[in-house]
Amino acid sequence: MRRTDFAYDLPVDLIAQHPPAHRAGGRLLHVPKAAPVQDLKFTDFPDLLRAGDLLVFNDTRVIPARVRGVKPTGGQVEILLERVLDANRILAHVHASKPLRPEAPVSLPGGVEARFIQRHDDLFELQLSTEPLAYFEQYGAMPLPPYIERDAEADDAARYQTIYARKPGAVAAPTAGLHFDDEVLARCKSKGVDTTFVTLHVGAGTFQNVRVEDLQQHRMHAERISVSEQACEAIAAAKARGGRVVAVGTTVVRTLESAAQSGTSLVGALQPYEGETRLFITPGYDFRVIDALLTNFHLPESTLLMLVSAFGGFDEVMRAYRHAVEQRYRFFSYGDAMFLERR
Structure with missing residues (x-):
């Protein structure tokens, strides 16, 4: 078929x-x-x-898996967690106007930084300056599907x-x-x-x-x-x-x-x-x-x-x-x- x-x-x-x-x-x-x-x-x-x-x-x-950050240039970045790899590395979907660079960490809410390591097909390996799961639980938003055309609400x-x-x-x-x-x-x-x-x-x-x-x-x-x-x-x-x-x-x-x-x-x-x-x-x-x-x-x-x-x-x-x-x-x-x- x-x-x-x-x-x-x-x-x-x-x-x-x-x-x-x-x-x-x-x-x-x-x-x-x-x-x-x-x-x-x-x-x-x-x-x-x-x-x-x-x-x-x-x-x-x-997991409340979506966070938004800012590059040193001021460009906006959206990170959608796909998987926690270890104590500070994750695989994520990343949406940004221009590609991430290893030497330019993304500033996230709560004073946390995310640094680009390498690509894995459509996914980005990122290193956070904190433990990922606890961080997303505190600062992340619920990752509603793309066909729900609104931001996540409290409910x-x-x-x-x-x-x-x-x-x-x-x-x-x-x-x-x-x-x-x-x-x-x-x-x-x-x-x-x-x-x-x-x-x-x-x-x-x-x-x-x-x-x-x-x-x-x-x-x-x-x-x-x-x-x-x-x-x-x-x-x-x-x-x-x-x-x-x-x-x-x-x-x-x-x-x-x-x-x-x-x-x-x-x-x-x-x-x-x-x-x-x-x-x-x-x-x-x-x-x-x-x-x-x-x-x-x-x-x-x-x-x-x-x-x-x-x-x-x-x-x-x-x-x-x-x-x-x-x-x-x-x-x-x-x-x-x-x-x-x-x-």
């Missing part, structure tokens, strides 16, 4: 610029295996689950974060999880649904466009993942009792499927894994772990839409997206959700 196969028309006014008034206040499009789509509310989600199912969440926590500090986030490292939210509040989680538990957690620290590369027409030529950005022994045991137990493994978001799909391909997994058993993933899932992929998927609506021609199409069926997913546009669902990070069962 080719990049343009995943194009669709999206009115700009359907791109959600703010979260709904309440976390679970969005809509939910159900895409069953062999029935017409259903227009629901997200609060209906627990009713789509069955006793014995397992919800798998991504417990990454978004985004909580709303662009899942209620179960606990491991700092992401610069973009695992957005399917943003819909869950305590009440929805409690209703899932009351139905006999178990939960477990994996970690994928979402990078800003998740918003990068696919620049090639031939999908085989696309190279995914690297993201750090972790699958614990407890998560492996929970997944094995769910499958043994006939329950479904329900991924809350595409990041969970990529994490578990990457672990299943890692070479450390025995036949028929998922093993703990920690490392990086560049897994690019397109139609024709043979899923090993996931049985159902809760996800938001994704950008045209994006790797995430390709993943969802691989899982739910290309024709079915593209038809569902056209339906969502017609019914004026809200799209992208702060938008509505869809629930798909494996075909």
